[in-house]
Amino acid sequence: xxxxxxxxxxxxxxxAEAMIAGLIRQKVSSPEMLIAAGPRRNHLQVLxxxxxxAVESDNASAAREANVVVLSxxxxxxxxxxxxxxxxxxxxxxxxxxxxxxxxxxxxxxxHHSAVVRAMPNTPAQIGEGITVWTAAESxxxxxxxxxxxILGAFGKEIYLGEEQxxxxxxxxxxxxxxxxxxxxxxxxxxxxHLGFPRRVAEQLVAQTVRGSxxxxxxxxxxxxxxxxxxxxxxxxxxxxxxxxxxxxxGFRTAISRAIWAAYERSQQLGKNGESRxxxxxQVGEE
Numbered sequence: 001x002x003x004x005x006x007x008x009x010x011x012x013x014x015x016a017e018a019m020i021a022g023l024i025r026q027k028v029s030s031p032e033m034l035i036a037a038g039p040r041r042n043h044l045q046v047l048x049x050x051x052x053x054a055v056e057s058d059n060a061s062a063a064r065e066a067n068v069v070v071l072s073x074x075x076x077x078x079x080x081x082x083x084x085x086x087x088x089x090x091x092x093x094x095x096x097x098x099x100x101x102x103x104x105x106x107x108x109x110x111x112h113h114s115a116v117v118r119a120m121p122n123t124p125a126q127i128g129e130g131i132t133v134w135t136a137a138e139s140x141x142x143x144x145x146x147x148x149x150x151i152l153g154a155f156g157k158e159i160y161l162g163e164e165q166x167x168x169x170x171x172x173x174x175x176x177x178x179x180x181x182x183x184x185x186x187x188x189x190x191x192x193x194h195l196g197f198p199r200r201v202a203e204q205l206v207a208q209t210v211r212g213s214x215x216x217x218x219x220x221x222x223x224x225x226x227x228x229x230x231x232x233x234x235x236x237x238x239x240x241x242x243x244x245x246x247x248x249x250x251g252f253r254t255a256i257s258r259a260i261w262a263a264y265e266r267s268q269q270l271g272k273n274g275e276s277r278x279x280x281x282x283q284v285g286e287e
Contacts, residue, residue, distance in 0.1 A: 008066035010059050011073030012036035012047055018125040020051055022155030037062035060088040071097040075270050078102055082110035089113050094144045100171050101270025104137050114139035117148045120170045123178050130156030133170035172264035
């Protein structure tokens with residue numbers, strides 16, 4: 001991406017700030033080429049002070065001169081925001097949406113603008129360890145796709161998929177995924193405290209166990225299946241076997257699958273009817 005591209009963030013919430021920080025940290029963009037727009041003046045001033053970027057309370061003014069307009073508002077505010085910036089976006093600009101459930105066609109129709117990319121990042125983006133699934137409208141040029149790839153890669157890994165249907169799936173699996181992991185870790189910590197560990201020690205044990213297990217999996221060779229790694233630590237008649245038997249008996253695997261399916265259905269609902277409540281993983285914007 002050329003350094004002279006101006007990027008406007010409409011809705012400077014948690015995820016938008018993670019993107020801003022990543023763009024600057026990775027030198028994909030410079031502070032003077034970034035602008036954040038939203039209604040909360042105090043928050044805007046914090047961002048301006050923290051990152052030395054421009055801020056604007058008027059969305060249309062921010063979008064008017066931008067080469068890339070990032071939509072990072074809550075789903076229930078999207079229609080209002082799109083109405084406010086309709087006709088204000090440059091004809092050659094790229095619109096990049098991270099709004100859960102918001103279909104490309106809806107954004108195109110409301111903005112009368114065809115070059116739209118839809119993406120679903122997750123909260124580890126705040127430390128540069130996110131994963132983002134994204135897709136693009138047919139009218140998005142190769143150059144604009146490269147721009148989107150560089151922006152999304154500034155705060156973690158990115159995966160491009162050619163069909164938009166995968167975005168609702170990604171919302172349920174990776175977008176909401178950190179919540180499942182944190183709940184699992186919380187349950188493990190509480191169990192450790194119940195066993196008798198001080199909470200601080202239990203937290204350290206759980207955090208390193210999860211971190212080490214993920215690293216072990218990602219560094220395994222020959223595309224080792226997760227079941228193989230699980231079997232490595234499951235001796236016949238041992239403690240792991242006893243624990244896994246109980247988890248399976250309690251429906252652990254089924255509960256996880258049903259939870260992800262529920263998140264998937266909710267993402268689809270948001271896209272169809274724009275309900276007023278948003279999934280927690282996407283409460284990252286303002287407006």
